[in-house]
Amino acid sequence: MPGVSDPARYINKEVEHFHPVHHALRRKHMRKLITPDVIEEHRRNPLGYGPDFHSWPLHHLLGYFRTQPESAYLMPYHHADKQSFGIAVSTRxxxxxxxxxxxxxxxxxxxxxxxxxxxxxxxxxxGSDDA
Incomplete structure (x- = not known):
């Protein structure tokens, strides 16, 4: 939907038509939150434990990543040697x-x-967002 940037002006509000527009708008907003400072903040404290809790942009970015149903689930994996970690991938x-x-x-x-x-x-x- 080229040119649709305000959901209130979107005429066809049926779920199957509006969800792609909503997700495109959300992705566009989330990209703006990605900065070198946010990436460094996550590197220092991935879980956001206090006293240095996650900043607002990082908190919302992580929340967005947790709500992506089409993505594979990635999680840390403790290797059998018990000396290193890897990444396990799970898909429904x-x-x-x-x-x-x-x-x-x-x-x-x-x-x-x-x-x-x-x-x-x-x-x-x-480049794939039309919103």
């Missing part, structure tokens, strides 16, 4: 698997790598 209806070539010294490093993957997915879609 399929057996989970561990990504090859991803090894991290700490669980927080694995979490941050997952965050960077999600950011890369979001920024790669930049």
């Amino acid at each position: 209806g399929q057996e989970p698997f561990v990504l090859e070539g991803h090894s991290y010294p700490t669980v927080d490093a694995a979490r941050h790598s997952i965050f960077e993957m999600r950011v890369a997915e979001l920024t790669a879609e930049e």
